[in-house]
Amino acid sequence: MFFSTELKKFKNIKHCFFSRKNGVSKGLYESLNCGQGSEDEAKKILKNLEIVSQKIGCKKEFLITLNQKHTNKVVYFENKDSIKNKLHGDAIVTKVKDVAIAILTADCAPIFFYDPKKEIIGCAHSGWKGALNGIIKNTVNKFLELNSNTNDLIAVIGPCIKKENYKVKVDLLNRFMAKDNKNNIFFKKIKNDEYIFDLRGYINKEIFNLNIKNIENIELDTFSEKGLFYSYRRSLLNGENDYGRCISVILMT
Numbered sequence: 001m002f003f004s005t006e007l008k009k010f011k012n013i014k015h016c017f018f019s020r021k022n023g024v025s026k027g028l029y030e031s032l033n034c035g036q037g038s039e040d041e042a043k044k045i046l047k048n049l050e051i052v053s054q055k056i057g058c059k060k061e062f063l064i065t066l067n068q069k070h071t072n073k074v075v076y077f078e079n080k081d082s083i084k085n086k087l088h089g090d091a092i093v094t095k096v097k098d099v100a101i102a103i104l105t106a107d108c109a110p111i112f113f114y115d116p117k118k119e120i121i122g123c124a125h126s127g128w129k130g131a132l133n134g135i136i137k138n139t140v141n142k143f144l145e146l147n148s149n150t151n152d153l154i155a156v157i158g159p160c161i162k163k164e165n166y167k168v169k170v171d172l173l174n175r176f177m178a179k180d181n182k183n184n185i186f187f188k189k190i191k192n193d194e195y196i197f198d199l200r201g202y203i204n205k206e207i208f209n210l211n212i213k214n215i216e217n218i219e220l221d222t223f224s225e226k227g228l229f230y231s232y233r234r235s236l237l238n239g240e241n242d243y244g245r246c247i248s249v250i251l252m253t
Helices: 042-056 128-133 135-145 170-179 181-186 199-209 232-237
Strands: 013-017 074-077 091-094 100-105 109-115 120-126 154-157 167-169 187-191 194-197 214-217 246-252
Touching: 013 042, 013 109, 042 100, 042 246, 074 135, 091 135, 100 109, 100 120, 109 135, 109 199, 109 246, 120 128, 120 135, 120 246, 128 135, 128 170, 128 199, 135 199, 154 199, 167 170, 170 181, 170 187, 170 194, 181 187, 181 199, 199 214
Parallel strands: 074 091, 154 214
Antiparallel strands: 013 246, 091 120, 100 246, 109 120, 109 154, 167 194, 187 194
8 A cells, every 4th residue: 555645744635555465366366456457356356446435534435437449438427416437538537525436457557536626537548559548638637627837736646557567668658759759758779679668657748738736646667566566567468458546535424
């Protein structure tokens, strides 16, 4: 369990970037696998989600996750009646209290947003595709639609794959360069057409460019910390046929 020093300052906010520890799943999924898209036993995933809801302090029916597809779609919950679980999207924004909104990851970055003045929370799932497609900008724009001021916003970027372990091909570099030539600073050539990509650095740049200055990073590497995190890339490297997902949760009381 990992926490933001910024968000811990607020008594009305509960949050956690959960590790893979202290759950009931076995084998590849050991132990707190919360990914209902995985091939883990459904009853074990539901038990893990129940453990998370107890830890965060909400009813299990109010622990809300998404059907994430690396899109730029933001789901907004205006009131408790509008809340539905497993909607398609890659970010959630809400003013509703006592509802835990959550992101599932296995190398991508979970990001929390909080406006303490307007009392709005958000969470986003950002891998390279979501970041390039604009999930971060769209999430912040939803805050702005709700009369947030970027000077008041806090952004916290959770554990994700470290650049040294994020090897990509030249085609990914070209996609980022097509958007902005300056994006080459997030890529480092290691051989022929192979590069390493700084996902965390790119996300920080995206957030900073939206005039959010209060940015915190939980600097942990999902790829190398096998005992703490699930990793899609590590599972591929090991020839495993599936992988678990860690959950990151934020709730306003």
